[in-house]
């Protein structure tokens with residue numbers, strides 16, 4: 001794997017700086033997935049200092065709209081302050097700690113009101129009212145002590161990122177490399193088709209790692225390997241060329257466009273891959289692409305030229321329907337990981353987006369969310385904020401997700417077995433995972 | 447789907463406000479620069495925003511469980527059974543023109559921010 005020297009050269013500890021640190025990049029100590037001490041270390045040293053996606057911008061469209069972001073035992077209110085500013089506040093009244101908001105909603109009249117004794121704040125975090133102030137010592141009423149405590153906020157990809165650490169470098173620095181690599185994808189133009197979640201019986205890292213490599217396709221997803229068994233299925237074609245960044249992010253570089261399944265034409269592979277994901281994920285490819293494939297089926301196209309014909313039809317259709325598709329990305333497939341806990345799989349102006357968080361303090365349970373997003377036809381109206389569905393049981397997910405989630409649960413069982421000390425990672429096919437652990441350890445050793 | 451905003455007449459001030467689809471009467475009133483009694487600012491907690499529906503009942507949006515619970519408490523506080531004329535402005539949506547009565551709803555003095563009022567001073 002290649003690592004770019006920005007923003008800071010990766011450091012690797014020669015001897016473990018803390019329990020269960022990684023000393024050989026291809027070996028991951030199993031305790032990282034269940035040890036409460038390790039989870040505590042992440043709680044102290046990773047989550048309060050790392051930039052993380054708190055919500056999508058389209059969840060808080062209008063001034064006063066808010067949503068609550070939770071991570072470990074922290075609750076943060078993300079608030080739309082004005083048409084173009086967003087704030088994030090620790091969700092606690094400055095009087096006696098009462099949480100000021102719950103779930104999502106709107107603070108009307110520009111006022112955040114404590115339900116307990118009625119203290120109030122403007123959307124910019126400044127205090128606007130203290131009931132019966134005469135009863136408080138003057139120091140307690142100083143504007144600075146009354147002001148809501150803030151997190152740093154950064155906007156990218158149509159998402160709101162927060163950082164609880166006031167000393168953390170800005171989002172653009174933390175996302176150096178991946179921000180540029182993914183810019184051509186047009187995430188900020190996409191809107192939510194659906195947003196679903198489940199609680200998985202696994203460590204948050206274990207769960208997300210199922211989506212951070214394509215190496216499992218041959219065995220785990222028959223609908224995607226299409227009958228190619230063992231080494232007949234050429235993983236190097238769509239899962240062997242990652243670019244990793246110093247900040248813990250990575251993305252998959254484009255391949256030469258050859259087919260990983262021997263004997264299959266480019267046209268057959270291309271269409272069946274889309275069909276399998278359409279049925280198996282209800283995302284990635286959507287009705288839009290299925291419709292295009294159907295209309296192309298009636299034309300006589302050289303099988304080797306099929307992708308070219310498909311993209312021509314796609315851009316023609318988009319232009320007619322007023323869908324602002326960005327030009328095709330040439331420097332990335334878009335398949336990427338954003339440190340520490342997001343993975344994206346875009347295609348054709350659509351994307352699957354994953355976010356995984358620990359479930360409270362339990363190192364063996366996580367909240368796993370999936371968004372299916374798509375660039376909609378241009379129109380004046382913003383759709384209503386997306387609504388989270390679920391939790392949805394593993395067996396009720398579409399086939400491909402089900403195959404992945406079942407493996408995650410089985411892995412979490414396996415890490416406890418005696419005699420297993422490490423997971424083994426491929427430096428080529430699983431480098432996105434290797435790079436994420438490397439960056440986690442940078443945080444944990446600080 | 448968009449439709450033309452509904453017109454809600456607020457008595458006794460005699461003011462008309464435009465209420466968009468899905469918008470609460472309270473949010474529309476603040477947007478239209480009215481003072482509307484509140485101390486929770488639209489969180490369905492304080493009951494200060496409560497109004498009486500005078501006309502256009504067929505155009506009222508649904509009564510959801512949070513609002514129903516708050517209205518029930520309000521009624522029992524006043525020793526009555528809930529009336530279908532009583533709604534929380536901060537939860538009431540409308541699908542067409544409606545006339546409501548709300549004392550204390552009035553145009554903002556220029557430059558003023560919305561004011562909190564005594565919660566017991568009800569419609």
Ligand code: FES
Nearest residue numbers: 093095096114117
């Ligand atoms: S706890 Fe918030 S006002 Fe008292």
Ligand code: FES
Nearest residue numbers: 488492493495536
């Ligand atoms: S504004 Fe407080 S209940 Fe409606």
Ligand SMILES: [Fe+2]
Nearest residue numbers: 210221400404
């Ligand atoms: Fe998978």
